[in-house]
Amino acid sequence: MKMTSIKMKNILDERLKNPDWHTSFNRDKDIFRVEWKDTRQGISITIPNVIAKYEQKGEEALEDLEYHIKEALKIMNETHELTGEEKSIYPVIRSTSFPTKTKKGLKLVYSEHTAETRIYYALDLGKTYKLIDEEMLKKESWTMERIREISIFNVRSLPSNLKQDRVADNDFYFMSSQDGYDASRILNESLLEEMKANSKGDLAVAVPHQDVLIIADIQNDMGYDILAQMMMKFFAEGRVPITSLPFIYENKKLEPIFILAKNKPTNQSEPRREE
Known part of the structure; x- marks a missing residue:
């Protein structure tokens, strides 16, 4: 039987049950959203995209989606500091079309790289990472030069097995x-x-x-x-x-x-x- 948007919405509701989260579904736009009840910070998911992946990979696609949603929501609700975490700061390469602001409107820290790429900076959190924004730098009086030097040093220290x-x-x-x-x-x-x-x-x-x-x-x-x-x-x-x-x-x-x-x-x- 073909998977419908309503069926997928119900599956996501079940997988993302949490007393601190609120879920909603916009039928007109086919968008499912899960967010923290207190801050209203959250993630919006396009249901047709989820269905397409589900039809290709089955339960594996849903498990992967559930993991990334939960990790993202956890990060949104945490306070992160750079001082003392210097060894966990890395550069990440993104296309020039990648957003320069977070969904909350905070400016992300980045450097120009090539005509096709930019360098953003991330705080490694173990299973995932958080892109560093200007507010994080200002809060701890860090300069762009400092974060660039630390991140480049760290990426050079990673193994390079080809x-x-x-x-x-x-x-x-x-x-x-x-x-x-x-x-x-x-x-x-x-x-x-x-x-x-x-x-x-x-x-x-x-x-x-x-x-x-x-x-x-x-x-x-x-x-x-x-x-x-x-x-x-x-x-x-x-x-x-x-x-x-x-x-x-x-x-x-x-x-x-x-x-x-x-x-x-x-x-x-x-x-x-x-x-």
Whole structure:
């Protein structure tokens, strides 16, 4: 029997029972909301999206959703401090379309990175993390420079275990430790410099989603086509997509590139033409 919005709403009501939470359902917009009764802070879920995932993965999709909702609500109701938690502060890479404010209107702390990406900063809480906002910095008199230096130091301290795959005489390296900071390792300049020093061709770096870093030693035209196919696949599958464009790493800089049908990379400022 086909899953309806009302049936899914009832399932979520049952899974998210809590005397401190209030749930509601907007039939017109097909949106289910769960929030703290006292603060009215909460999360809105689009029911058709949940049904689509449920039809693909079944109970696993609901268990995953329930976990993330409960974690998010718990974080909303906690007070977090940066002082004393310096080792738990990390940079996270997001697309330039990612919001710069929280739903409460607080400005998130971020730095510019490339034409496709920004660097946000997060306080690691174990099973999840909280993006740092300007109010948190002001409260503890922290500067942007301080939080940037601490976070970059911490991400450089993370293990960088790469798996290698050779395809059509091109070398591809993958990092997917599932610690939430795989894409963040693109900020580890010493790693990129080491890979550049050992590369035979052009060094491409990619962060299609949060949980993977791809480094490619492109040694022939076929390598660009393979990389483009990888990017679209990973970007589509990622839970937190970032960008489908790879970067060329040269002179300690990352330049986004389009890969056209004839295998040649072009500057990111050029429009893409379908062939």
